[in-house]
Amino acid sequence: MSSFYVTTPIYYVNDYPHIGHMFTTIVADVVARYHRLAGDDTYFLTGTDEHGQNIERTAREKGIPPLEQANLVAGRCEELWREIGISHDDFIRTTEPRHHAGVRAIIRRIEAAGDFYSGQHEGWYCPRCETFYTEKELGPDQQCLVHEAPTEWKSEENLFFRLSKYQQPLLDLYRDNPRFVRPETRLNEVRSFVEGGLKDLSVSRSNLSWGIPFPGHPGQTVYVWLDALTNYISALGFGRKDTVLYERYWDTTDGVRLHLIGKDILRFHAVYWPAFLLSAGLPLPHTVWTHGWWLKDQKKVSKSVGNVVRPDDLMERFGSDSLRYFLMREMVFGQYASFSDEAFVDKYNADLANDLGNTVSRVVTLSRRAFDGQTPPVACADNPLIEAAAKAVADYRAAMDELAFHTALAGLWKLLSEANQYFVEREPWKLIKSEGATEKLSRILWNGLEATRIVTVGLLPFMPEVAPRVLAALGVARPPHGFEALEWGGTPTSALLPEPQPLFPRIDKQDYLEDAMDDKTQQAQKTDEPTAKEKGPGQIDIDRFFETELRVATVIEAEAVPKSNKLLRIQVALGDEKRQVVAGIAQQYAPEDLVGKQVVVVANLKPAKLMGLESQGMILAASEDGKPVLLHPGQPVANGVRVR
Ligand code: MSP
Numbered sequence: 001m002s003s004f005y006v007t008t009p010i011y012y013v014n015d016y017p018h019i020g021h022m023f024t025t026i027v028a029d030v031v032a033r034y035h036r037l038a039g040d041d042t043y044f045l046t047g048t049d050e051h052g053q054n055i056e057r058t059a060r061e062k063g064i065p066p067l068e069q070a071n072l073v074a075g076r077c078e079e080l081w082r083e084i085g086i087s088h089d090d091f092i093r094t095t096e097p098r099h100h101a102g103v104r105a106i107i108r109r110i111e112a113a114g115d116f117y118s119g120q121h122e123g124w125y126c127p128r129c130e131t132f133y134t135e136k137e138l139g140p141d142q143q144c145l146v147h148e149a150p151t152e153w154k155s156e157e158n159l160f161f162r163l164s165k166y167q168q169p170l171l172d173l174y175r176d177n178p179r180f181v182r183p184e185t186r187l188n189e190v191r192s193f194v195e196g197g198l199k200d201l202s203v204s205r206s207n208l209s210w211g212i213p214f215p216g217h218p219g220q221t222v223y224v225w226l227d228a229l230t231n232y233i234s235a236l237g238f239g240r241k242d243t244v245l246y247e248r249y250w251d252t253t254d255g256v257r258l259h260l261i262g263k264d265i266l267r268f269h270a271v272y273w274p275a276f277l278l279s280a281g282l283p284l285p286h287t288v289w290t291h292g293w294w295l296k297d298q299k300k301v302s303k304s305v306g307n308v309v310r311p312d313d314l315m316e317r318f319g320s321d322s323l324r325y326f327l328m329r330e331m332v333f334g335q336y337a338s339f340s341d342e343a344f345v346d347k348y349n350a351d352l353a354n355d356l357g358n359t360v361s362r363v364v365t366l367s368r369r370a371f372d373g374q375t376p377p378v379a380c381a382d383n384p385l386i387e388a389a390a391k392a393v394a395d396y397r398a399a400m401d402e403l404a405f406h407t408a409l410a411g412l413w414k415l416l417s418e419a420n421q422y423f424v425e426r427e428p429w430k431l432i433k434s435e436g437a438t439e440k441l442s443r444i445l446w447n448g449l450e451a452t453r454i455v456t457v458g459l460l461p462f463m464p465e466v467a468p469r470v471l472a473a474l475g476v477a478r479p480p481h482g483f484e485a486l487e488w489g490g491t492p493t494s495a496l497l498p499e500p501q502p503l504f505p506r507i508d509k510q511d512y513l514e515d516a517m518d519d520k521t522q523q524a525q526k527t528d529e530p531t532a533k534e535k536g537p538g539q540i541d542i543d544r545f546f547e548t549e550l551r552v553a554t555v556i557e558a559e560a561v562p563k564s565n566k567l568l569r570i571q572v573a574l575g576d577e578k579r580q581v582v583a584g585i586a587q588q589y590a591p592e593d594l595v596g597k598q599v600v601v602v603a604n605l606k607p608a609k610l611m612g613l614e615s616q617g618m619i620l621a622a623s624e625d626g627k628p629v630l631l632h633p634g635q636p637v638a639n640g641v642r643v644r
Contacts, residue, residue, distance in 0.1 A: 002254050004041065005045070005256065006031050006035070006042070006043075006044050007046070008024045008028045008047075010231050011047075012048075012052075012054065013072075013074060014055050014057075015058070015303045016310070017076065017080055018302075019309040019310065019327075020262065020293065022327070023294055023331070024261070025081060026084065026324050027333070028044060029086045029088070030405065030462055031258070033087060037481065037482065037485075038482075038483055041248070043245070043249045044089050044090075045089065045091075045092060045235050046090075048074045048077060049231075050070040050074070051094055051095070052208070053127050054128060056208070074091075084320040085321065085465055090235050092235035098234060098237075100212050100234075101234065101239040102234020102235075103226070103230045103234065104215050104239060106230050106238070106239070107214070107222070109279070109282070110276060114162075115279045117162070118157065118158070119160045120155065121156055121158040122156070125151055127152065128146075128147045131225075132202065133151060146264055147304045157206060158203070158220070159202070159204040161202075163200050164198045165279075166275040166278055166279070170194050170274060170275060173284070174194070179286070180284075180285075180286070180288065181287070182334075186290045194271060201272065203223040204217065204221060204223055205220070206220055211227060225268050229273045229276065230276075232257075250283060258286060259288045261288060262292075266290050269288045270288045292331070292334060292335045293336055294336075294338070295338045296309055296339050296340075309339050318507070321465050324462055325347075325462055326343075326344050326347050328405040329351065330343065341513060345507050348504070352504040355413060355416055356455075356504065357502070359448075360474065360500070361502075363419075363445060363449050366445055374475075374494050375446065375494060376442035376443070376445045376493060377442055377493050377494045378493065379491070379493050380443035380446050380450075383443070385450070389451055392411050392415035393454065395407070396458050399411060408458070415454065416451070419448055419452060419455075426444050428444045449475065453491050456470045456471050457480060457485045460479060473497075473498065473500055473501070474491065476490065511565065511566070514565070514566050514584065514610075514611070515584075549603040549604035550600055550601070551574055551600070552599075552600060552640065552641050553599055553601045553619075554572060554573045554597070554598050554599075555570055555598075556571050556573050557595065558594040558595055561610075563611070566587060567583065567584055567611060568582070568591055568594070569582055572599065572601060580613070581601065581619055582610040582614075582615035588627055597630070598633050600632075605618050
């Protein structure tokens, strides 16, 4: 059994993880689970990148030590990874002594190769990327293109790595191993960057205290990327006594080493990292597989752009597996994809509630009815679905090996639709009535169950929580191990079929989107602050409270918003001013009862659009079991007076 090692980037700890970080981690998890299913000796690493100026700065701004900041975010990552079913074998933190040992060890080897020297380093520096850029790599006004933020001119005495020496070896590497970078377009990008000439790389910083001291060079701290990249081997024991894992998953000729990354960090992984390893005389990864970005409103989802998506709400309502499915189905791996609540709900309803949920429920209900609560007694080894399934499985495996997840899933769905077609043509629901529980009916229903079972086995890496439940619903009590489970014939005959439970309840799209919009109005003023849940109980000072302008207003008109069950369009008098507020209270309040009532309004809230209508404020309500109860002054007061 050969070994398979898969890694995610280690994530910065200056902020909580968002959908972009979740995505790479889910991809790695799907890949790891798929290889475990294949029987490979699999090891899956993720973790956090905790050193550097950014983290130091964030912690300073919060008035806490950097390690406390790191603990907060690393803790949240581990918690979130648990919530979304990530099955990593290890979580490395770069502040751990085991990682420091690995970094010191690689530095010793690079030093022994004579690849470090001291020199003056100056250039345009992006503190967020922690990288120096040349003039031509920057946008107008020396802006960093990744962060669309200003860079700083910096000059200091540093240690340099002889990157230029590795130009030819790297070009040879790309030529001899065209799969070193995937997809191919990214390899071409990297190759032309290297062909353009490599400058030596500054690998220490003199003004940074939050990092690993550079061995043998007091006052110098290891450059964060040399520090961070080494996690892939330090986690396995490189630089320590116990190197069993390192030998099993990295220093082996009989194994595959795969780094999954977003395109933002391609150069570090496909140029610097192999150069460091070549210099240190260590084995290289086989493949650096690069994916595109999740976009929202046409921009990369990122903290600095301020459009992060933290899909806690989606997960709470639809389960984390539905989110995993959506992310893997929607992005053509390697390209860009756009995230929207609407697309999510559509996909959920169409693929999961409709196609998968209904197919399972139909075939199980029919079998139970015909065969006394059991799977059919007679299996079938000769029917058109066998060939369809064999083709679907072959396509699925080929796609999974190429990380073409959307193709793999589309192939499984094709088999589902073929199984449905097979049913439609044979009409087993009529046969039950006309002929009863015959052998013919048994074969038809068993075929339907079997095709659905194969689809579900293919889903195991994608939906680790739900797929076993679907299998159980199909009469397969224990989730299988090994690819044999993808072969035709696995559904047991005359096995107990539990009463079907709703697996993917349909979502009313309009209701959901309205709720989501309500939440958005409430958050319209929030930027990227951690949620109250993330922060834990806290206190704010009085000045912060007074930033919110609460005023009394009188309702002068109210009407239902067309096509909405929840929203009312309300005109209020706020002092001399008239304002329109859209509020989600239609289920509790009739418009006519509101006119003349006084309410409390958040008067300085950024306007937001709800169902196409501008809402210029928010009416305060107590939320009892999620139902709004409006707050009124105890006695009439002048419109516009402040509430404090
Ligand atoms: N700490 C470095 C990585 C060091 S690896 C030795 C870093 N961290 S990060 O927190 O910024 O995470 C970057 C990674 O998060 C990207 O490479 C990508 O995997 C993921 N994503 C962050 N935003 C993303 C999107 N909007 N879309 C998809 N993934 C992106 O860089």
